[in-house]
Amino acid sequence: MSQRSRLTEKLLGSRHEMGDGMSSLHKWLTNGLLITDGAWGTELQARGLLPGTMPDTWNLTYPERVEAVARAYVEAGSQVILTNTFRANAIAMHGCPEDDLDAINRAGVALSRQAAGETLVFASIGPTGKMLLSGEIDSEQVSAAFASQARSLAAAGADALLVETMSDIEEARLAVDAARRTGLPVIASFAFDTGKNKDRTMMGATPESVAEAMVEAGADAIGANCGVGVEQVVPICKRLHAACDLPIWIKPNAGLPTMEGTAIRYSTSAEFFASHYAALRDAGAAFLGGCCGSTPEFIRALASAQRAAL
Numbered sequence: 001m002s003q004r005s006r007l008t009e010k011l012l013g014s015r016h017e018m019g020d021g022m023s024s025l026h027k028w029l030t031n032g033l034l035i036t037d038g039a040w041g042t043e044l045q046a047r048g049l050l051p052g053t054m055p056d057t058w059n060l061t062y063p064e065r066v067e068a069v070a071r072a073y074v075e076a077g078s079q080v081i082l083t084n085t086f087r088a089n090a091i092a093m094h095g096c097p098e099d100d101l102d103a104i105n106r107a108g109v110a111l112s113r114q115a116a117g118e119t120l121v122f123a124s125i126g127p128t129g130k131m132l133l134s135g136e137i138d139s140e141q142v143s144a145a146f147a148s149q150a151r152s153l154a155a156a157g158a159d160a161l162l163v164e165t166m167s168d169i170e171e172a173r174l175a176v177d178a179a180r181r182t183g184l185p186v187i188a189s190f191a192f193d194t195g196k197n198k199d200r201t202m203m204g205a206t207p208e209s210v211a212e213a214m215v216e217a218g219a220d221a222i223g224a225n226c227g228v229g230v231e232q233v234v235p236i237c238k239r240l241h242a243a244c245d246l247p248i249w250i251k252p253n254a255g256l257p258t259m260e261g262t263a264i265r266y267s268t269s270a271e272f273f274a275s276h277y278a279a280l281r282d283a284g285a286a287f288l289g290g291c292c293g294s295t296p297e298f299i300r301a302l303a304s305a306q307r308a309a310l
Contacts, residue, residue, distance in 0.1 A: 021160065021185030021220035025247055028120065029286050035306060036080040036122075036251060036289030037073035038298050042264070044069060044084070056088040059107035060100075066108070070115035076296035077303030080120045080287060082162060083108035085153065090145040091128035091137060102152045109156035122187065123158035125149055125175055126165055139174060146178035154182035162249070164189040165226045167202040169213045176217040187249050187287075188219040192236050193227035199236055201227075207236050211243035223249025226291045229256065229268055230276045234283050241284025250285040254293030266293030274301035278309060 028034065044055050047065045058066050066084045073081050085108035087093055088101055096104075105123075112121045128145060130137040150161055161179040163186065166172040172188050179186040190210050194200045199207065207224070214222045222244065224236050233252040240248050255268030273290065280288055290298045 021180075021183075024160070024185045025220050025286075029247060033281050033285060033306070034079040034120075034287050035077055035299060035302050036249075036287050037070075037078040037082055038290035038294035038296065039254070039292050040069055040082065040084055040086070042293055043072070043295065054087055054093060056085055056093065056104050056108065059084055059104050059111060063107060063111055067111045067115050070112045072296040073299055074115050074117060074119050076299040078119055078289070078299050080122055080289070081112050081116060083112045083121065083123045083153070083158065085109070085149070086124045086126035086164070087129075089125070089128060089149045091130055091141065092126065098148070101148070105149055105152035106156040109153055109158050113157060120159045121157075122160045122162045123153035123156075125153070125161055125163045125179065127167070127171060127175075132168060132170055139170070142171060143174045143178055146175045147181065150179045150182050154184050158184060160185040160187060160220075162187045162189065163219075164251075166190045167205070169203070169205050169210065172210075173213060173217045176214065176219050180218050185220045186218070187221040187223060188214045188217070189223040189225045189249050189251070191227035192224050192233075197235075198228045198232055199239070207239035208243045211240055211246075215244050215246065219246065221247040221249050221286065223251070223287070225249070225251035226253055229253055230273050230280075234276065234279050237280055237283040237285050247286035248284045249287040250280055251287075251289045251291040253291045254295075254298065257293060264293075268293070270295070270297040270301040273298050274305040277302055277305035281309070 041055055070081050085105050088104045109123055128142055161184050163175040176186055176188050190201050192199055192201055194202055224233055230252045237250050254266040257264045257266050
């Protein structure tokens, strides 16, 4: 029996006392690959977010600017958009009152939903920013933080939960477990950016080890975001797809960032980014968008490439 078949057996054997997120994903993917959105942080910075400011707090202080980012991606052709809630957990936003965190998460979903129309809204859950292995935080605290955020996002009406930009398999496992308890579909996405071939996470996890662990954790889809650029993510996508039968989520960066004065610039053009559409589709991507440095222009280019490929 192949590794892929063994992983599939584990997946089917673990379902589905907490809901059937896989069937929802399959329904959404009936007509093929879905175009997601691009970066949020750089888009908010373009609208005045200052360095050092938690973007998530803008859900309450500048909701119209947050909604404008979501709307820009919908108008560009995104079929899935995220929420401005990447850091909105009790550990990453240490000291933020629980009621405020709940309000930030709920507002994040509401703002994306207002802009979405028929577009799906997947709520973003990022890492805590603390390392479990260091002893500075324990698994119970991490689980509680993720569970609280997941409940808020689900209660606000998210279509699915995206655990993203992970590097530590154990932290991702805790986040997926917390997210699954809401009954919503759960996607687990890792940042691959280290090693000779830039195919390992900061903690040394490979696409294959990530696939095995996330299938066992009960994720409904797995993927890669942030980390490398579009050309480097193609082999990572192939390896994730070969390792399991889950849908693959792909959101690479817009190349490498450089500083121009106080501004951060990314090296990849929207046209170059979109030129990899077919390669990523053929590599097994089920969801495709952009991460750091990508803009609505990138999504417009991807949507155009998708139409041309039909």
